[in-house]
Amino acid sequence: MDGDLIPLERPRAERADAARNRRLLLETARRMIDEAGAENVTMDGLAEQAGVGKGTVYRRFRTRAGIFVALLDAEERGFQQRVLSGPPPLGPGGDPVDRLIAYGQGRITFLLENHAVARAAMGQNRPVPVAGPGLTRPHIRVLLEGAGVGADHLDALTLQLAAALEGPVLLYLTVPDPGEAEGERSLRALAEGWKVLVTRVCRT
């Protein structure tokens, strides 16, 4: 019998060289995106630029979309921290409806800033990695509950609101990379729309 359970639960630590290559690849990818745009990041090119073999890139990220998912994940950490333990209205402690509105504004900002990457992360296969897991739905659900939405409508409204939040950027936004002014206008319009929607849905 093996008395030590920890190693079984965490099957194996990431090897040092693997971690180094992961960081190297993410940095290289970010640089390539900045220089030439997300659509010009190829697996071969990334491997060459980073000075590793093609197989390494695929081992790390499974698929092309996986690169962008990983990039987005890293980028999202900061925002998630502010949501979970930052000051109100985004962080815990305020009125649930205000938190919902603030969360939407933050999420829209994030999606717009990383629009190209977010779109690239939607490989045409599988669950849509950007929107699928993540904090958005559980968070919306908790806040709706706190705002007094009845349990019989909770799941339904959570899904609808999540889609209303992420849909416009992921589905409808056509401009590849909104310029300064354009992006600002989009942000205002979407944040305002979200606020109106949440207000209407949550009023008693």
Place this chain on the structure above:
Amino acid sequence: MDGDLIPLERPRAERADAARNRRLLLETARRMIDEAGAENVTMDGLAEQAGVGKGTVYRRFRTRAGIFVALLDAEERGFQQRVLSGPPPLGPGGDPVDRLIAYGQGRITFLLENHAVARAAMGQNRPVPVAGPGLTRPHIRVLLEGAGVGADHLDALTLQLAAALEGPVLLYLTVPDPGEAEGERSLRALAEGWKVLVTRVCRT
């Protein structure tokens, strides 16, 4: 000077052979989807099965996603007719909120039935052809106006509701091809969610 303006406005009718090949390709594509699934439809394969050259397929549909967009368009015609000139509550004549609810149910049904094709129509590049143009947004807008939504919130709510309607199926639905029972449950849940959302948004 050229006195005849009509030919200038309608540059040229589609050539007979082109139209024939368009129909042939759409039929072949549909058959291939039924037999092997949308993800196994390749441009080369489609051209070969239809007995035309690859260049022809690309001329007709621009891109792989274009095939599925065209297929979806054709499929959607019937539903659009019922919306524009069928009996209430879907067609004109009833309460705007009821029409909105009925439209959502119809649209969800359509998207679920053509889920594989709809997802395949979302080429990871650019405007997202399924959700972009189409009847959904203008129709929602008109009905919201009819339901007494103030003009200052009209555009915003139109966008949010359109995303709430199409987002769940296009972004979140993970099951490749929902089976009989599974699909039925999804339909009920999504239609119910839409109804709750619209009711809450439109109540005065």
Place this chain on the structure above:
DNA sequence: AGCATAAACGGACTTTACCCCGGTTAGATT
């Protein structure tokens, strides 16, 4: 009917995502 022209056609070519497998190396075990 014959002709001019613009559109459609076809297939070879290029690029790129993704697979595979032999060789190598980091870490655990004794």
Place this chain on the structure above:
DNA sequence: AATCTAACCGGGGTAAAGTCCGTTTATGCT
């Protein structure tokens, strides 16, 4: 420290998307 093993590395191979361009054909005009 030596060894063992699983994970990592690399680059060549395949299939499919999308481009190009020379050839063929339908359609409008005289």
